[in-house]
Amino acid sequence: MAALGVLCVAVFAAWWLHSFERVERRQPLPPAGEASYNPLYALRLALRADGVDATSRQRLDLAAHPPGPLDTVLLLGDANTLAPREVDALLAWVDGGGHLLVSTPRGRRVAAAPAAALLPRLGIELRAGGGCERLHLPGQDPHVEFCGGTRFIPRGVDPELAWGDFAAGFVFARLRRGDGVVDVLAAHDFLENGALDEAPHAALTRQLLDRNYGRGTIHLVYAASMPALWRLLLERGWMAWAPLLLALVAWLWMRLQRFGPVLPSPPQQRRSLLEHVQASGEHLRRYGHAALLHAAVRDAFLDRLRRRDPLAAALDGGARAEAIAARTGLAAADIEHALRAPRPRDGNDFRQRVARLIDMRRRL
Template sequence: MRWPMTLALALLGAAVVAGGVGWFLHTHERVEDSVPIPPHGEAAYNPLYALRESLRAAGVPAESRRRLERSGLALGPRDTVLMLGSPDTTTPADVERLLDWVDAGGHLLVRTPAPSARERLARPWGLLERLGVRPVAGRGRCAPLVIPGQSSHVEFCAGQRFLLVGQAPERLWGDNGEHGLVYARLVHGAGRVDVLADFDFLLNDALREAPHHILARQVLAPNWGEGTMHLVYAASVPPLWLSILTRGWMAWGPLLLALAAWLWLRTQRFGPRIPSPAVARRALLEHVRASGEHMVRYGRAPVLYDAVRTAFFERLRRRDPLAAALDGDAGVEAIAARTGLPPRDVRHALQAPRPDDAAGFRQRIARLIQMRQRL
């Protein structure tokens, strides 16, 4: 009967498992979901990373650079330079070099400075001033962007519009009058200079939209496919202290707690919880004096007298064995002759005091010490 029961239980268990799997597959559906994650690596600090990769995917040589360096950047006659940062940071030497390169056929793209509450000071040697561009104070209006087959867009809402002084642009966008321009293409020798109110449509997130792709293709058209495109961006790297504060807390947090605990243990208390222990006293004379006072207080003065008298006779036996061997008056006379003291004082010192005679005890002890020192 054991085998049929085991087989029945196995079949029942398999049926339960098959039923559970069938119920799960019938009630659940497998779907795919895309979760955007924050950019990392170069895409986290290079705002023109997506533009560079798009250009390379289109077969156009493109390079990213943090800044426009005087050395290490060999510009070809048909190259393109896009400066994402403010042109006010360009040095006079770089301005001359860029304009000479544009004269030879280069294509330069610059933007106006970001709107500021303070009025911008004009610099005669500045790049915008050399191009006849005068930024309009204050934030301008948004410019509509209409592309057939695409939804309507507005651009340059956060940019600063500008006016052209003594220049006839090849292309323009906006009003070179009351409201100002948002885009202008200027002819400079054999090359072109594009001035824009903002480059926000070229940033990483903005390039996801098709109208921005088309607009980017238009502003990069003059030297498209004829040279290398140099994308110069100002890397917005946070200060070191801010990076340590925001990203290194797992290291400095425990260290700060350990430092606080150490300072709490080492700090001085105001009003101790328990009395301070008495300072140990190591003066031998104080210990001897305290021991003697203790013995006198408890009637042990004769012991002290006997110790001093014994110390006197031990030195006397070393210094004058004959005087130490004599007894009675002869010994007293010999000790008096040896120490130079009267025999009466010597006899008084050698007689033990009464236990209650404190004055006599002190006199005899002092006399014995005096006699011992004169040996």
Template sequence: MSAAWRWRLVGLGVLVGAVLLAALVAWFLHTHERVERQLPLPPQGEAAVNPLYALRQTLRADGVEAQTRQALQPESFAGAPGDTVLLYGDPSAIAIRDVNAVLAWVARGGHLLVRTPPPGLDGDDVPPPLLRRLGIGGELRPTRCETLRVDGEESHVEFCRGRRFELDEAARVRLRWGDEEHGYAWARLAHGRGSVDVAADFDFLDNEALDEVPHQALARQLLAPNYGRGQVHLVHAPRAVSLWRELLRRGWPVWLPLALALAAWLWRRGQRFGPWLPSPAADRRSLLEHVRASGELLYRYGQAPALHAAARQAFLARLQRRDPAAAALAGDARIAAIAQRLELPHMTVRDALTAPEPRDRHAFFARVRTLIQMRNRL
């Protein structure tokens, strides 16, 4: 084949490949459609630790000056009676001097939003001093949901995790939500020239919940008294981020291989199930076992008279210490004295003190046993 034909075939192959590729692209574009999807990402930065971050940004977008902080700091708004303060945390943690300062500021025209203490393990149902000063009396009631309906939206339930409260007769109530039987979930109370909103919970103001229209409408109603007149102070306690939770959720590309490597090393270095060689016998140091083994060895090699003599000598040695008069006797007189002292038959004592026949196994064990009993009775 000449070089010209070779180049013609190469060109034809390239042309066929280009046509196939164009056909494949045309088929893909005809059968597939580009679709955009929005995936919510977990909160980062300040939004991860500030539950009121979305509320602050929403207020700023609406032209309302808002700021968030972790401490109450009454001196920052004491000279601004047109401001609004939202106390997101537990009001039981407020010091008495701060309670007096906040109520004096409300009396000059401020607007305070506060919640009831969350259910805890301490079982304390008494309202904190701040709420008692506003006319919240009796005891805090158990949690109970309230239905919230907004035109054009699905029905919601609110205040399901917060404790309800009772109102005293002296409370200057402007608006309320609930009833006397089950307690109130929200109330707007007048205090001097200002007002205080007391709610069972502020969970509808969280970053995740404020995305829903009913929660936005409810938040707007609670902020209504001084809305647009002054600054909004959003006071929240810092939300701690668990280090172990973050490591478990984000650090698995590091700790999972390390955990597998550690498991492999432990398996490699661990003890086998079923050893290759039997374990060596442990040393035995029991003195009683050594004495018993020595006695069995002596008896096996015909030394029964020596063992009996040793037991007899041990008995006579104790008799010498406990009853020298009986030990000084000899023959039948000593046997009679021993039998009388130990309250044993005369023949039993005689047999015990007499050496048995070397091959009489039963007589040997009976006489040694009797000598031990006689020795123990002294």
């Protein structure tokens, strides 16, 4: 039995070694550290490896980090969110020989940028739509760029270099200002981590940075300025707040007071004992129990008669009717008729007998 087990194990091991092969595979891990929040981290490392002085930061902060006349500043965020004083200082630095790279804002904007913003100051007018642009490199497969970018049109300025046309819009334009230049692109995504390792992206990046390459410091600003919270919610959060707003409007409409004719006030609850007694009597009469009501009125009359005239109350039949007639002044026949039970289902007879009993009781 043990020999059979050893044989099975040996057969399984031989089959396993024959059917499977040990291989190594590299599994890329998600970025960690600065690479997880700095989209220009790979570009900074590549520039430093090439001997170029490069720094990266989240804010432009010209007061703390003033660029030199031969430096390059790359703004990865929305350039239209810069403060007017920063725009003035940045353009003054460009006039002195600086090289500025900016991109148009991503996505469709609800409101136009103010006239004091950077792109309007440069004469850049945004355009909607547009497709991709082809990029050909020797020895490389056909490539396309700027597919999701926002194209633009330069107004009142003649670009030194341009990529695109006035019909479909431009994806790149180099604008001269004084001794420096400003490069405007429809997108900067080819400069970010994970895209820079492609040969077309690396070649395009090298061409864009060529003007002051190796002559000064390259400042990589990946968050030029954060727009106001209400603007972010209005432009990018509408898919969340618009349905909530519609739901709120529908809820308010459901609970809105309707306008129309004036309705009467709802009747208040009544607690009068007389009304309850009257309602009970109406209920008994409606369901054929009028004899009970007549008997109650007759008993009330006889109780008073016993108190006022015991002798007449002790009599019976016609003698009692005569005695009551002598005391009340009514006809004996009417008194005898009122003391008898009413005919069933005869409302008039019931009312006449009860009315006569009440009159007789009042006359005692």
